[in-house]
Amino acid sequence: MLYSESSDIGFAHYPKTAGHSLAQWFREVFPDARLVETQPRHSVSHLAVSDSLERLGLVKGRIAQPWKNRRGLARVYAKISYRFSAARTPCATRIIGVVREPFEMLVSLYEYWRNYAFEAEPTQPLIQSARRGTFREFLVLAVVERGLPNYHDFYDMSGPAAATTRLLDFRSLEPAHRQVCQEFQIDAPPTRLGILNAGARAKRRLEPYLTAGGSLVADVRSHFAWYYTAGIEQLVTGAQAGSSGVEPG
Numbered sequence: 001m002l003y004s005e006s007s008d009i010g011f012a013h014y015p016k017t018a019g020h021s022l023a024q025w026f027r028e029v030f031p032d033a034r035l036v037e038t039q040p041r042h043s044v045s046h047l048a049v050s051d052s053l054e055r056l057g058l059v060k061g062r063i064a065q066p067w068k069n070r071r072g073l074a075r076v077y078a079k080i081s082y083r084f085s086a087a088r089t090p091c092a093t094r095i096i097g098v099v100r101e102p103f104e105m106l107v108s109l110y111e112y113w114r115n116y117a118f119e120a121e122p123t124q125p126l127i128q129s130a131r132r133g134t135f136r137e138f139l140v141l142a143v144v145e146r147g148l149p150n151y152h153d154f155y156d157m158s159g160p161a162a163a164t165t166r167l168l169d170f171r172s173l174e175p176a177h178r179q180v181c182q183e184f185q186i187d188a189p190p191t192r193l194g195i196l197n198a199g200a201r202a203k204r205r206l207e208p209y210l211t212a213g214g215s216l217v218a219d220v221r222s223h224f225a226w227y228y229t230a231g232i233e234q235l236v237t238g239a240q241a242g243s244s245g246v247e248p249g
Contacts, residue, residue, distance in 0.1 A: 002034070012155060014046065016105050017100045096168065096184075098170055102227055110130045125141060135209055139220065150223050151224060177238075179236055
């Protein structure tokens with residue numbers, strides 16, 4: 001996450017959601033913005049919101065996430081207990097993020113990792129899967145085995161900063177961006193957002209990937225269930241209040 005201490009505002013970047021463009025804008029508007037990671041490998045960071053806030057000392061650290069080594073009801077109880085206790089200590093830090101239709105995002109991420117000319121071959125299993133395996137194999141690792149966090153968990157939408165987190169709809173990025181700038185009283189540059197690190201400008205055909213994914217499309221919807229239910233209604237679109245501007249599905 002990019003964070004400006006002077007303005008107490010952060011930009012959290014989920015992969016393939018216009019992150020480079022928003023990061024460039026964020027650095028221009030908030031000159032003191034710095035990546036939360038002390039030794040980042042790239043110019044952008046994919047550090048989740050909860051981890052970022054903990055590293056900044058803005059919220060108390062979790063106690064080793066005890067449910068990870070538990071099973072059944074004990075694991076569920078521990079997880080709920082943490083989320084309940086975290087929600088009781090609000091954090092006023094403003095956070096901006098961008099959310100994209102999950103299946104479309106996964107296709108874009110798969111194509112990007114598969115074709116990107118890395119300086120050194122990545123060792124991360126999910127990236128290796130995209131570069132060497134089929135799209136279906138990539139989906140298994142990303143959503144069935146939870147190799148990629150879902151939007152709810154990445155942005156910590158049940159956490160202490162949820163009330164001051166604004167998620168922009170990727171499909172209407174510029175009007176959504178203007179709306180959030182107005183709400184947060186940010187003097188946004190008059191120029192349009194740049195398009196950096198983008199794939200082919202032509203509309204991507206999803207049909208071949210839907211066919212390749214087969215039954216795993218249901219797993220995508222399950223893993224990103226928050227987006228398809230409550231989340232899609234919370235996205236900032238720049239449209240009139242009460243209109244999500246996006247069709248589910």
